[in-house]
Amino acid sequence: MNRYDQSDLNIYGAEDDFEMDAIMDAKERADLSAPYNAAEPVGDDWTRLLAATRTAARSLARPDLPDGPGVYLWSRRGAPQYVGTASSVQKRIFKHLGGGVSLASSSLRRNVCELLFQIPPHVTGNPTRQKVTAEQATAIRSWLLGCDVSWLRTRTEQDAAAMEGRLRRAFRPPFNRV
Structure with a gap:
């Protein structure tokens, strides 16, 4: 059974759970490295x-x-x-x-x-x-x-x-x- 539903795969452009895992890992790394601008939350x-x-x-x-x-x-x-x-x-x-x-x-x-x-x-x-x-x-x-x-x-x-x-x-x- 897939861990992600089809709408999640569609939103992120992933073909399967494996691709979705890679996308989510990359997103998490980007989120952690993105500079936070406290002046405008x-x-x-x-x-x-x-x-x-x-x-x-x-x-x-x-x-x-x-x-x-x-x-x-x-x-x-x-x-x-x-x-x-x-x-x-x-x-x-x-x-x-x-x-x-x-x-x-x-x-x-x-x-x-x-x-x-x-x-x-x-x-x-x-x-x-x-x-x-x-x-x-x-x-x-x-x-x-x-x-x-x-x-x-x-x-x-x-x-x-x-x-x-x-x-x-x-x-x-x-x-x-x-």
């Missing part, structure tokens, strides 16, 4: 991000979003699904909302593709690899348009990356790979 990051105004993805317009660095959160039916970082929140969110058949530029779109069509992200993650059909691309975009998006601006790209790392390690949203 993880709980405060998460509280601020959850308290940020949520906007329905289908009603977003480019001017609504900051064209600067930050961290953003995709939620569906109130549940956090994915946290990301960007040098331009505006450009990154609209990259995720793309409707093309190549998923190489959006890990979020690749992970939604896996949920909807059971196509693993490593298959669609490279521009020279498998593309999805136009119908699949439309379904992925439709799923994303059913989400809400919130964001926090940061002073620098480095601040955004550090905050995203803390949030991902602490809360592991289902569409983030650790």
Whole structure:
């Protein structure tokens, strides 16, 4: 009997218990070696991000979003699904909302593709690899348009990356790979 259920394997991209053990060991080593920034505790990051105004993805317009660095959160039916970082929140969110058949530029779109069509992200993650059909691309975009998006601006790209790392390690949203 497997020690990990299939949803754990899917979240981490593992094929079996052996791979999952290796991933969890690497995660534990990374967590222990990650620098802790006492100036901004993880709980405060998460509280601020959850308290940020949520906007329905289908009603977003480019001017609504900051064209600067930050961290953003995709939620569906109130549940956090994915946290990301960007040098331009505006450009990154609209990259995720793309409707093309190549998923190489959006890990979020690749992970939604896996949920909807059971196509693993490593298959669609490279521009020279498998593309999805136009119908699949439309379904992925439709799923994303059913989400809400919130964001926090940061002073620098480095601040955004550090905050995203803390949030991902602490809360592991289902569409983030650790």
